Amino acid sequence: MELNADGQSVRLRPHHLLCTQGYSGTGYDDKFKAHMDEIVRRLRTEKRTPVALVFSTDELCGACPNRLGEDHCRTNEKVKAFDRKTAECFHLKEKTYIYQDVIRKIRQAATPEIMDYICGDCSWYPVSACKERVLGLSSSE
Numbered sequence: 001m002e003l004n005a006d007g008q009s010v011r012l013r014p015h016h017l018l019c020t021q022g023y024s025g026t027g028y029d030d031k032f033k034a035h036m037d038e039i040v041r042r043l044r045t046e047k048r049t050p051v052a053l054v055f056s057t058d059e060l061c062g063a064c065p066n067r068l069g070e071d072h073c074r075t076n077e078k079v080k081a082f083d084r085k086t087a088e089c090f091h092l093k094e095k096t097y098i099y100q101d102v103i104r105k106i107r108q109a110a111t112p113e114i115m116d117y118i119c120g121d122c123s124w125y126p127v128s129a130c131k132e133r134v135l136g137l138s139s140s141e
């Protein structure tokens, strides 16, 4: 697992604060899914997980077949836009947050329009439960 310099924080890019809420077991390949399962399990069961927000490739990118290098995703333009819009809509900075606290704030501020604005171009969006979960319309378990 890729940890931050303090040895504890999980590095996450802004839009992955949304993906980790919507994830329901589908992903790019088996390696990616196994890694995602582990990280999401931690984030959903621990009470206080420090996450270092990074505007770059992160912990989840580490096991992804689309990661071409540091800060380089196969769909870089698209994922950078997801990050930019997520940070803009929820006033996020490149610093350490407590995952469960920042998720609570995101859920309070999220609207259907904001979700469509951020995630509308994502191929997973129409087939996953991101919108329902972030808007609190269904459980994350």
Ligand code: SF4
Binding pocket: 057, 058, 060, 061, 064, 065, 066, 067, 068, 072, 073, 074, 075, 079
């Ligand atoms: S598709 Fe790109 S942004 Fe998403 S996990 Fe893979 S490398 Fe990271």
